[in-house]
Amino acid sequence: MSTPGATMADDRLTALAEMIRADTERGLYHGAAIKVARHGEPVLDLAIGHADTARTRAIATDSVFSVFSITKAFINVLVLRAVELGRFGLTTRMSELIPEFTGAPRDRATVFHFLTHTTGMPGVWEPTPGIVMEDLSDAVAAVVEHVHGVVEPGTRCDYAPMANHVLLAEALVRTDPEHRAIQEILLEDLAEPLRMPDTSLGIRAHMRERHVVPDMRGIIPIKAPSRTSPGDQGMYTAERNGATWAGAASTTSDLQRFMEMLRQGGTLDGARILSPRTVRLATTVWTGDLPNELYRTVALRSGYAVPPAALGLGFNIRGDGIVVTQLGTLTSPSTFGNYGAGSALMWVDPELDLSFVCLTAGLLSQSENIARFQRISDVVAAAAL
Numbered sequence: 348m349s350t351p352g353a354t355m356a357d358d359r360l361t362a363l364a365e366m367i368r369a370d371t372e373r374g375l376y377h378g379a380a381i382k383v384a385r386h387g388e389p390v391l392d393l394a395i396g397h398a399d400t401a402r403t404r405a406i407a408t409d410s411v412f413s414v415f416s417i418t419k420a421f422i423n424v425l426v427l428r429a430v431e432l433g434r435f436g437l438t439t440r441m442s443e444l445i446p447e448f449t450g451a452p453r454d455r456a457t458v459f460h461f462l463t464h465t466t467g468m469p470g471v472w473e474p475t476p477g478i479v480m481e482d483l484s485d486a487v488a489a490v491v492e493h494v495h496g497v498v499e500p501g502t503r504c505d506y507a508p509m510a511n512h513v514l515l516a517e518a519l520v521r522t523d524p525e526h527r528a529i530q531e532i533l534l535e536d537l538a539e540p541l542r543m544p545d546t547s548l549g550i551r552a553h554m555r556e557r558h559v560v561p562d563m564r565g566i567i568p569i570k571a572p573s574r575t576s577p578g579d580q581g582m583y584t585a586e587r588n589g590a591t592w593a594g595a596a597s598t599t600s601d602l603q604r605f606m607e608m609l610r611q612g613g614t615l616d617g618a619r620i621l622s623p624r625t626v627r628l629a630t631t632v633w634t635g636d637l638p639n640e641l642y643r644t645v646a647l648r649s650g651y652a653v654p655p656a657a658l659g660l661g662f663n664i665r666g667d668g669i670v671v672t673q674l675g676t677l678t679s680p681s682t683f684g685n686y687g688a689g690s691a692l693m694w695v696d697p698e699l700d701l702s703f704v705c706l707t708a709g710l711l712s713q714s715e716n717i718a719r720f721q722r723i724s725d726v727v728a729a730a731a732l
Contacts, residue, residue: 355383355390359730364393366726371396375719376690377562377709378406382599383727384702387607392599398559398708411545411558411596412706413583415687418548418595419512420605421533423462423661423685426515427625428536430458434522437462437660444518445491453496458518460500461511462660463633467496470505470641473569481573481582483520483529483589486513504634504656506641509592516591529591540618541608543601548594549587558596559708560584566689566710593688602693602704606684610695610702629660630683630697642713646671649714659683665694673717675724689716694724699731 360383367379378396382389398404430437435444435458442454456466464470473480474493480486486509494510516529523532530548538546550558561583573581573588588594604615609630613621621629632655639656646653654670657663665674665682673692674682684694684703689710695702703724711719 354732355385356730356732359726360391363391363723363726363730364395366722367393367395370719374400375715376707376711377402379705379707380406380408380410380412380599381706381723382408382603382704383730384603384607385731386700387611389603396708400562400709406559406708407557409545409557409598409600410706411550411554411598412691412708413559413561414595414597414602414691414706415561415593415689416508417597417602417685417687417691417693418591418593420661420685420693421537421546421595422512422516422519422591423629424605424609424620425519425532425537426458426462427621427629427660429519429522431622431625435518441466441514441518444521445487445514447491448514450495452499453494456496456500458515459633459660461507461515463504463658464506464511464639464656465501465504465634465637466507466511467498467500467503468494468505468507468510469497470507471510472508472567474510477570477572479572479574480509480513480590481575481585481588483513483516483591486589486591487517490514504637504639504658506639506656507592509590512592516589529589530587533595537620538601540620541601541604541615542618543597543604546595546597546601546605547587548589548591549585550583550596551586554596557598558584559706561690562709564710566712597706599704599706602706603702606693606695606702606704609683610697610700630662630664630681631659632657632664632666633660634658645713645717661685665696671717671721673720673724675721675728677725677728686720689713692720692724696728696731699728701728701731703727 474489571582608615612623679698
């Protein structure tokens with residue numbers, strides 16, 4: 348199953364495929380697509396199961412998935428690129444970039460606080476019930492009006508499901524010399540240079556037939572309506588959206604190229620997105636011993652010790668110790684990545700020189716998803732010889 352010379356254990360990769368097949372056959376989730384690379388060389392390209400609960404459509408290696416919070420990873424990298432270009436700094440207050448973002452203590456939150464989820468604002472899923480946030484401008488107005496600081500920035504880590512990346516994206520738009528929309532910034536400054544043709548905010552025409560329409564299975568408690576696409580979750584099937592916290596779609600191939608760029612210090616196939624120095628800073632833990640309040644609740648309800656947040660500049664980091672984590676227990680402490688609600692995970696293990704992407708159909712609850720991905724990550728890490 349592995350590529351010759353890639354130093355991967357075939358029996359572990361076979362065990363991974365068997366484990367996922369067993370999970371999908373018993374209905375834990377519908378299906379999965381996985382890509383693994385070692386030393387930059389592809390070693391696994393796997394598609395198992397189906398896109399829907401009725402098993403009418405098989406997952407393929409080029410299936411397009413709604414990637415939920417992995418969208419944030421794209422915005423994070425674009426923000427770091429903007430810092431490199433001098434458009435603003437990590438210490439710039441968001442209120443300097445978005446003047447209507449007023450009121451203490453939130454007006455003291457910097458770009459650094461936004462990237463590390465330490466703004467002092469609570470982690471809210473939607474500013475007001477049922478609001479249509481398909482356009483970035485609508486989301487910005489809602490966050491400015493309704494999401495206020497509750498503690499001093501830097502003193503607590505509250506994962507922000509949407510508010511942080513609404514304002515980070517707006518900062519990109521307002522400082523863009525070409526006055527582009529966020530969809531074009533993502534496409535022209537990230538997806539096109541990295542040759543990621545199936546990555547966008549929305550389901551473009553050439554992606555539609557391959558799109559795995561999300562099956563929320565009651566896991567995400569809010570609606571995501573669209574003005575152009577029907578249904579309670581129409582935002583995820585619309586051709587274009589401005590949901591910079593959860594609205595992107597992609598494939599395992601595209602996401603592997605994104606992670607390979609980071610593994611190589613910010614450059615891939617001659618396309619430089621970030622400097623190696625920035626990647627090192629971004630993949631360093633900046634939240635100290637603070638827990639992530641979202642996962643504190645998950646841990647307490649599930650009966651295991653509350654892990655540290657271990658957040659870098661927009662990246663989740665494995666960190667030291669043996670804790671419950673989607674990034675695995677057999678991966679190296681420097682392993683970093685991002686994930687999307689109950690369905691998606693990608694990481695790089697710099698010590699093993701290994702990159703991993705997994706996109707799945709049929710959302711899982713927080714605790715089930717963490718347990719699932721910890722198992723998968725451990726098997727992948729164990730396959731590296």
